Amino acid sequence: MIIDPNNNVLSILEYNDIERHVSEVIATGNAIDRKDRINIFVCDGCKGHVITRDVDLGFAPAFSHCGSCTTPGQAVLMHTCGYPIIDQTMREDAQWHRPSYSAYIRMHPKQREYINQGGLVMRPYQSPLTVVKG
């Protein structure tokens, strides 16, 4: 995998290869396959929680910003509950996914570096039955 040290942008072919990279990391036992698994994030401030699901192969972070508490001046973190053993059929509030390539190339170089390592980003829940317009 060739990474431009100036901006961390991969070609689309290299970008599409990330899933294979993640599969290899999982196969060597250095990571656990959590695709389709439910997790819970709890806010350290308000104690609110978000149910998430990993919808793509990759690595979700252990912390995320709380959408209720975080202000432009201060980030308040939510922490992972470590994929507890809970009903996997419940509907998630948000999903950890791999961004599209067009979204990826617009990201900050630091965020691209994270994505290049197989990192996933959060989006609101999207039904698999959602009809794509056009």
Ligand SMILES: [Zn+2]
């Ligand atoms: Zn909060």
